[in-house]
Amino acid sequence: MSDLTFTLDEVHALATSVLSHNGCNAANAAAVADVITAAERDGCHSHGLMRLAGYVASLKSGKVNGHAEPTVDKIAGAVVRVDGDSGFAPLALACGREPLIDAAKTSGIAALALTDIHHFAALWTEIEPIAEAGLCALACVSYKPAVIPAGGSKPLYGTNPLAFGWPREDNPPVIFDQASSVMARGEVMLAAREGKALPAGVGVDKDGRETTDPNEVLDGALLAFGGHKGSSIAMMIELFAGALIGECFSFEAAERDNNDGGPPSGGELIIAMDPQLFGDSEGWAAHAEKLFAQIEAQPGSRLPSARRYSNRRETASAGVKLSAKVHDSILALCEPSGSA
């Protein structure tokens, strides 16, 4: 009833304004506003405007550098590194994207190592432009301990999302972006906000007991998806976004974090491959469509990104809905006492 409706331009302007008021320069504010707007556009509200409070908190505490100037280095023939200068991830990624794409289109495969960044966004927003450039790509990032290693009892891994994208000629890319936990932490936060119970099997409380209370899970731990298999993938992501690129593991990120509610410092790894250079330069795109057709031919089965693209089409006409209460809380972030 008290919902307000915003265009995507208005969402972007709102996010930019809040970030600028709280210590981001224009480049950093725009890069973060881009990913917040993309999340709202695609119906992923858990990564949209509701994250502004966390972004602002980490600017106010001084943890994140709102004037970060990322530096890009080609540290090996097919490895690009971006030092994020303690800023939010989006600007670092924007700086490294073209060098990654160029390296993959030269060598067939290339990697982008992002270090000294604060990551608080969805990975699919990062995969999409790389896939739109004609590459298939993998991305992963760790966080702070939230997931129990299989067989253990204490959180060690972050929710550690893994995202994958595949380029298409006449459609937006096929992309999945999935946490290594049964449920993403952002979804648990949304459930807590909305006062909804979680399904069984998602997580445990701080004493290791299964619970469906999202607040108890946020204080406790999440379970990995698929038992030991999801746990293995979470471990792999710790190594990719940590030891491989000279960045911290989730448990180390937590040790140095100031717990201001914003994202800790850490790293991210993206791998991109150019199907034009893998042996079937003429046929790969049409060939992939045969698989997608098989997936879509089964009733109940759909391509991983179908729901997001459907939301995107709907948002284009319906705009982004926001309750007056949430809108007020965002505006309050621009007031002197906004972060209190």
Add this chain to the structure above:
Amino acid sequence: MSDLTFTLDEVHALATSVLSHNGCNAANAAAVADVITAAERDGCHSHGLMRLAGYVASLKSGKVNGHAEPTVDKIAGAVVRVDGDSGFAPLALACGREPLIDAAKTSGIAALALTDIHHFAALWTEIEPIAEAGLCALACVSYKPAVIPAGGSKPLYGTNPLAFGWPREDNPPVIFDQASSVMARGEVMLAAREGKALPAGVGVDKDGRETTDPNEVLDGALLAFGGHKGSSIAMMIELFAGALIGECFSFEAAERDNNDGGPPSGGELIIAMDPQLFGDSEGWAAHAEKLFAQIEAQPGSRLPSARRYSNRRETASAGVKLSAKVHDSILALCEPSGSA
């Protein structure tokens, strides 16, 4: 009671003899015998000597070329392709391994695309020597449809294993090798052989009904691990081992397969990265040990490959046990009517 005990050399000689008697030349027989022996050594019997019947069937039917001479091409700066010449995968992989390692140590990251191979082994045997060379690596392969896409009802994906390895200085590599199905097809075959029921939630019969009968599941379909997340990973592997490298999807492999009981034709993708070239050349190995120590510090939690290495140590003294019945069935593969 009627168990026979063999040394690893005897296992290797037995496998080599059976393969040589059935149409493999020395190089192909030795390469396949290597992976069978490694499986028996590490207690992975589902990929050991019990696979010989399938290998032999596909030699006898003429589907697989026992005299394959793989050819290696560097098709891009960091992409190596091996055309397997319709042989079993192990020789193709042996030919491509050093070029992959060289490319990764030059460019930081590199890919190996194996095409026109017949893959019937465990991926960890392929990851281990790459990790022993100091690289971290990912490998994946498709098969024939056995796994239902999330939400659907008919098998589309292969069991599509994903394997990962991380090199260590004073220990063998940390490696996981996990099917995209809840349970590997090899494990279901072993259960069928041993007349054991499966746990609930592993698969469905040919009419899509859940069942714990391994034979019904082999005629029906497996479920992906972790619901839609495992299904997404299975899809990604179809694209990596299929469209990306100009090879077939699982459903296409099935269409052209002669169902002789041996492995269909298909492809495989391996990605290798050199941590020395990713920005922390001094510290990466010691840093990773801190994560492994955290995993092992939790009671009930262990490193993914721990059980295999424990089996390996035990096999070194205890040898490989084989029932007289199974041994007889292997010897029968060398007789003129052996494949009947």
